Every structure is written in C-alpha cells, then in structure tokens.
Amino acid sequence: MIPKPVAKRLRKGEPAVNTCEVFPDVTILFSDVVGFTRICSHITPMQVVSMLNTMYTLFDTLSEKHRVFKVETIGDAYMVVAGAPEKTKYHAHNICDMALDMVRSIDHLKDPSNGNHIQIRVGIHSGMVVAGVVGHKMPRYGLHGDTVHTASAMESNGKEMHIQLSSATHEHLKGSHFIFERRGTITIKGNVEIETYWLKGKRDKDGNAQAACPQFGTQTISNANISGPEARRDEEGMGPTLVAGQDNDDVKSIRSHCIKMEITGHSLGSMEEHRVEPGHKSHYKNALQDGLQDAHLELDSPESDGRDSIIESPDSSCDSPCSKSATCAMS
Numbered sequence: 457m458i459p460k461p462v463a464k465r466l467r468k469g470e471p472a473v474n475t476c477e478v479f480p481d482v483t484i485l486f487s488d489v490v491g492f493t494r495i496c497s498h499i500t501p502m503q504v505v506s507m508l509n510t511m512y513t514l515f516d517t518l519s520e521k522h523r524v525f526k527v528e529t530i531g532d533a534y535m536v537v538a539g540a541p542e543k544t545k546y547h548a549h550n551i552c553d554m555a556l557d558m559v560r561s562i563d564h565l566k567d568p569s570n571g572n573h574i575q576i577r578v579g580i581h582s583g584m585v586v587a588g589v590v591g592h593k594m595p596r597y598g599l600h601g602d603t604v605h606t607a608s609a610m611e612s613n614g615k616e617m618h619i620q621l622s623s624a625t626h627e628h629l630k631g632s633h634f635i636f637e638r639r640g641t642i643t644i645k646g647n648v649e650i651e652t653y654w655l656k657g658k659r660d661k662d663g664n665a666q667a668a669c670p671q672f673g674t675q676t677i678s679n680a681n682i683s684g685p686e687a688r689r690d691e692e693g694m695g696p697t698l699v700a701g702q703d704n705d706d707v708k709s710i711r712s713h714c715i716k717m718e719i720t721g722h723s724l725g726s727m728e729e730h731r732v733e734p735g736h737k738s739h740y741k742n743a744l745q746d747g748l749q750d751a752h753l754e755l756d757s758p759e760s761d762g763r764d765s766i767i768e769s770p771d772s773s774c775d776s777p778c779s780k781s782a783t784c785a786m787s
Contacts, residue, residue: 457526458597459541462589472595476588482539483551483582483625484599484607485524487515487558490575490616491567492532498569507568508532514561522554527599533611537599540587548582548628552655555580555619556666579610580621580655582628609644610652623651633659 458466462475489495489511496504508529515534519526524538536554539547555578565574583603589595606622614620626636637654644650659665 457528458589458595459525462541462597466589466595472589472592476586476590477541478584478586479540479543480584481545481547481582482537482585482587482599482603483547483580483628484527484535484537484585484603485551485555485578485580486608486611487534487555487576487578488611489532490577495567495569503568507565507574511562511565511574514565515558518554518557518561522550522557524550524554528596537585537587540585540599541597548580548625549632549634551580552619552621552625552629552634553658555655556658559617559619575616577611577614577616578619579607579612579614580619580625581607581610582622582625606644606648606650609650613642613644619655620652621655623653626651626653635659635665 465475466472495507499507512529512534515536516526519536522538523542523544524536525541527535527537529535536551537547538544538550538554544550558576558578562574562576566572567574581603583601583606585599585601585603587597587599589597610620610622620639629636634655635657637656639652639654641649641651657666
C-alpha cells in the first residue's frame, strides 16, 4: 500500500529513500481482535480469513469516510494514520471519529467459534514519525518512530470494546465534542509512564451524547455537561458532519453491503448465523450514525463543526492489561 503521490515518484525512478519524510504531528490507531488466538484454534483457516476479510472490508470503508490512511494489517491487527501522507491539523479528530465508528459497527459481527459478538481493542497516540518507502523489493509505505510503538501499547494495554488514547492525543482534542474519562497512568515497555484516557463517545451538534458502545453506559455520558470553545474544520474542506437519524439510507446501504458480502462468500460463517438481524436495526442505526459514505463523495464543501470536550471523573481503571506485545516493529 503506497500513496499515489509517492508511487508516482517511484515510477519516475526516484530512489525509495527519497520518499521518506518527517511528519512532526500525526495520530496513529491500532486495533486487534480480543481472543484472536482462541478463536483461531476453534475454526478452520478459511473461516479465519473470511472473518478478517469481513471485518477489514468494513474498516476500509470507514477509513475512506474519515480520510485516514490504512498503513497495513498484521494478522488481526489493523493500523491507520491521519496526518500522513496528507497533512491535516485535525488528524486526532479524524482518527477518533474512525475509532468510534469501528467500535460501533463491529457489534453486529459474530465470532464464528461460538456465535458471540466479536470484540476489539483500540489504541491511539499522537506524535512525530518518519514515513516513506524503504527498499525496492515489495515496497511498502511504512511509519517509523516511537509514536508507532506507543500507539501499539495503547491498544495492547487497553480493554475490550474500549478506546484508549494517550495524553498527547487528548491535548489535540481539547475544545472538541468528544467525551473522555480519565483512566490514569499506565506503564509501557521501557518503564515509561503515560497518562491515558478512555474515549467514551461524542456529542452531536444538538448536545446529544452517543456512546462508543453499550458497555460505556450512555446514562453517565448523557448527564455530562458541555464546556469549551467551538472549533472549525472548514479550512481543510472536511464537509458536513452527519448525525444520528439524519439519513436512513446510509444505514440501509451498509446493511445491504454486509448482506452482499455474505451472499458472495465473505461472511464469517453461514449466512443464517451472521446476517444483520432485524432486531439489530435500531442499534445499528445508532452505531453508524455518521453513515458510510462513498469513497468518491465530495469532501471540499465548507462546514463549521462546533466541538467541546468533556472529561469525566476517574471512576474506573483497568487491572487486566492485555498480554499482547506491540504488533508493529518498524523502527
């Protein structure tokens, strides 16, 4: 996976190392499937591939919607970045919008080993990276630096169906509509202590809170107060922000997309087991409140998007860190 501008430079004969560039501020997201090793031990390899294909097809659509760049997948790990190769000062906003949609939309996918819902962990961190293509055989656009490893640690030390982000990312989101809960300090590899937060949801323009998933407790979120200045994103042509209930056609479109994948053999198992059930319709509508837009949707129409941030009291902590090590060794 190589960005088009970089690919053009390589076709002209430019050395791969010349494509490497320092990006002083980007935001990186890692996600993985909770209990992936256990799941694989109870199903066939083809079922594993089918499960990952269904999930990653959904995530790829979300990455196009939120204008983030898919770096790679490593097994069950999915990695995206905002701020590189296309620079934007709203890289943290784009990634967090992506993370919320990931957690919401994964709810309808079933674990083929036991029929339960698939669960994911998501970790986010912001910082400096060097990005570019290294070598000439099977070239790939990669990210290098401590920011990559810290983002991976945010995921591996998180909780199922939770989005953990670092204080560095949290700083970028002050004055936004995102809703946070302070987790506290965690220690990652190298005895480095990092202040982290849970991303619990987001308020729409009417002030209505939408939780990332049912486990976060929408009642607690709905009682929070909005404070902070409004932020504008029209400078970079981010386009209008859709809210829950704005367009039923978006929900119908993604449900049709999932059913179509099942019919063509890309389901997690049998069609009967993994289709989008009617009982999930109302939850799915809320889950995909922003709608999955077409990749070619015009995104340059100016639109103001007021954002306020909320940090709730630190009433929960994680005492069961995941044993999964950092999934990306790029530096």
